[in-house]
Each structure stands twice: as structure tokens, then as C-alpha cells.
Amino acid sequence: MVMNIIQKKAMQLIxxxxxxxxxxxxxxxxEPATFHEIDVHLPGVNMYKWQSVQHIKVKVAPYTYRDYTPTLWDPITCTCTLMISAAHYGPGSQWAASLxxxxxxxxxGIGSTLHKPVDGDILVIGDQSSLGHFLALRQLALGIGELQGAIGFSLKSHVQEFRSYFDTLFQPVHEQSWDYSLVSWLDKQDLDNExxxxxxxxxxxxELRKNLRIRKDFTGKVKVQGFWS
Ligand SMILES: Cc1cc2nc3c(=O)[nH]c(=O)nc-3n(C[C@H](O)[C@H](O)[C@H](O)COP(=O)(O)OP(=O)(O)OC[C@H]3O[C@@H](n4cnc5c(N)ncnc54)[C@H](O)[C@@H]3O)c2cc1C
Incomplete structure (x- = not known):
């Protein structure tokens, strides 16, 4: 967006x-540095009241904002972690790599997404940009239910790193150039009413949603939170 000096000044004041x-x-x-875990301190944020997965609108460049998911939060110290996928070229990924x-x-600001845990079995599926989102859902589901699922990583080394860093029920899937390996993974799962x-x-x-729609064994619900295309 091209802005004149007055527009810029007004924008700055707002x-x-x-x-x-x-x-x-x-x-x-x-390794390689195309995925970053960033621990942040957000003074004054009441994290006790988070009941659904949150998103924080971060200034990543002049007049430019991107959403990321606060995860692994500690309400006592007002700290959390952002997990940022930065293998592509964009102001958000450049900002993350520079920190x-x-x-x-x-x-x-920080706002709620529509994803909050429900009673019963939960299956989560998404690419690496959704890792923080699903770790946040898992934190909210503590005492309610256990999550299972798969996260797609574009690099084999990140599949290995995920295995060594996270003791979770999420399975890392190598997904190269958006080849829908996550859809193939879903095809192999027995479904019920999760x-x-x-x-x-x-x-x-x-694609995942289309697959679920035609599955005869699946009688559950689907909840969607799109990030980027
Ligand atoms: C509610 C919400 C929560 C989000 N939480 C997270 C989060 O926790 N972690 C996270 O990494 N992202 C998260 N995102 C996504 C993030 O805001 C977008 O991916 C953002 O567009 C990236 O900004 P960018 O400036 O790097 O790239 P953009 O300028 O937006 O896009 C540049 C190009 O890169 C492509 N692109 C964008 N993102 C990716 C990606 N992840 N991988 C490959 N190509 C990409 C675009 O298609 C475009 O062609 C969230 C989005 C929403 C709406």
C-alpha cells in the first residue's frame, strides 16, 4: 500500500x-533455521482467562501485522512461546528470523480463535505452522481429554527434531511441496466419532475436509482454522 506523509503520520499516531x-x-x-521457537514475556496479559486457542497480532514490519499462536504459556510469569514457520519469503518470516x-x-492485541477443546477423542492435523496452535489446544485440554494427530513438516530434519524435542502424541509427517502427505496419513487412520x-x-x-466427508467410518465433527494459502 502506498501511503503519503500525512497518512503515515496518522497511521503512526493510531x-x-x-x-x-x-x-x-x-x-x-x-536446523536449518526455518522454524523458530520464540519465548516472550507479555506483561499485564491475563493468561488465566484463555479458554480457547489465542492468536496475537504482531507488528512484523512498518504498518504490517501477522498472527501467531501463543503456546506453552505460564500465567504466573506472563510468558509464552511462539512457534513460527519461516521457510518462505514474507515479512513475518523475515521478522521471526531476525529476533x-x-x-x-x-x-x-490478543484474541480468541474458535478452537477450544471438547469432551471426547480429539484428532488434530495441520502443517508446521499449526504446531503452536495444537500445543495450545493440548494445554487447554489438560484434564478434559487427550489429543492425537499429525503435523506435516517440509524438511526431513525437522521431522527428526520434532521427534527428539516433543514428547507428544502428534506424529510428524514429511510433507514435501504440499504433496498432501497429511491426506495420505489420514487415509490410513481408523476413524470413529472423534x-x-x-x-x-x-x-x-x-483436501483433508473432503477426505473426511467421504469417510463412511467417520461420524464426528470437523473444526477448521485456516491460516494461509
Ligand atoms: C489465527 C492465526 C494463527 C496463526 N498462528 C501461526 C503460528 O503460530 N505460526 C506460524 O508460523 N504461522 C501462524 N499463522 C500464519 C501466519 O500468520 C501466516 O503464515 C503469515 O502469512 C506468514 O506471514 P509472512 O509475512 O511470513 O508471509 P506472507 O507475506 O503472508 O506470505 C508470503 C508467501 O509465503 C506463503 N506462506 C505464508 N505462510 C507460509 C508458511 N507457513 N509456509 C509456507 N509458505 C507460507 C504465502 O502463501 C505467500 O505466498 C497464523 C495465522 C492465523 C490466521
């Missing part, structure tokens, strides 16, 4: 009055 700040505490980049401990994170949560890459979600 931004400054609305922006809140947090601090980056630590950054852990996977170091001590950096300031400016954000517009609630299936789909998140992340929208074309993959569309």
Missing part, C-alpha cells in the same frame, strides 16, 4: 496509541 509491547526472552531455531533475546515485540481439528495451510485443510 498505532502508537494501540500498540502493546513484550520482550523476547529466548529464540531457539531448528534475538532482548528484542521488543510490538503487538496490536472431533477433528484442522489448522494451517488452507488448501491442505480443504
Amino acid at each position: 498505532e502508537n496509541s494501540m500498540l502493546k509491547s513484550g520482550t523476547v526472552l529466548a529464540v531457539r531455531s531448528w 534475538t533475546a532482548g528484542a521488543t515485540l510490538d503487538y496490536m 472431533t477433528v481439528y484442522l489448522a494451517g495451510h488452507i488448501p491442505t485443510i480443504v
